[in-house]
Amino acid sequence: MKLLYAKNFFSVAILLVFFHVSSSLTAQSIAYKALLSTLYDSDFPVLKPDQLSDLSKYQVLDTREKVEFDVSHLKGAEWVGYDTFNLENVEALDKNKPVLVYCTVGARSQNIGKKLIEAGFTQVYNLYGGLIEWSNKEKPIFQGDSPTKKVHTYTKSWGIWLTKGEKVY
Structure with a gap:
């Protein structure tokens, strides 16, 4: 018993x-x-990680700082920065091809996305939840060309939202 x-x-x-x-x-x-x-502004378009099966359809722009990008990023992403962002750095991009911007949670990338729209880009989307949400959905992230679980969470306070991945500050 x-x-x-x-x-x-x-x-x-x-x-x-x-x-x-x-x-x-x-x-x-x-x-x-x-x-x-x-x-987020309610009128700025977002795409959730589950809506993105093929990133090659987008010009993917990482709007975080270089130290964050070097820890990890989306496959094929081009680093454009936030504090150092300059429209001259995106002159070679096709203004009519979809652009996906992202950062840690989506606030900085939305701001850069607005600048792109003002510059004439026609299809700009913000990654909903940023790299944190992407990682939490167990989507692949890379350090260089190698898969990684590391995510620079910007600060420790933002890091509380990362549930699937290795936090880096």
Whole structure:
């Protein structure tokens, strides 16, 4: 009888831990979405990671600082920076081909995206949730040409939102 009680107790404990972890992740996801809604302009187009199956259809621009880009980035991304961003650096891009901009969470990339639209780019999209959301969805990220799990989360306070990946500050 004691063995049966111990097995049942262990099973219930595992279920409670699983429920707590999955509830925490759901709560975090809801909180992250709420936070993002305060950062994004409702009229600026976003694409969620699950909507992107082929990045080669886009001119992918990383709008973070170089040290962040060097830690990891999306495959084929071109670093354009944020503080150092200059329209001259994107002159060679096709203004009529879709552009996907991203940063850590999407705030800086939205600002760069607005500059691109003002410069005549016709199809500019912000990566919803930025590199954090991309990594949390277990989409591939790269350091150079090699896959990595490292994500520069900008600051430790933004790092709390990264649940799948290795945080770098």
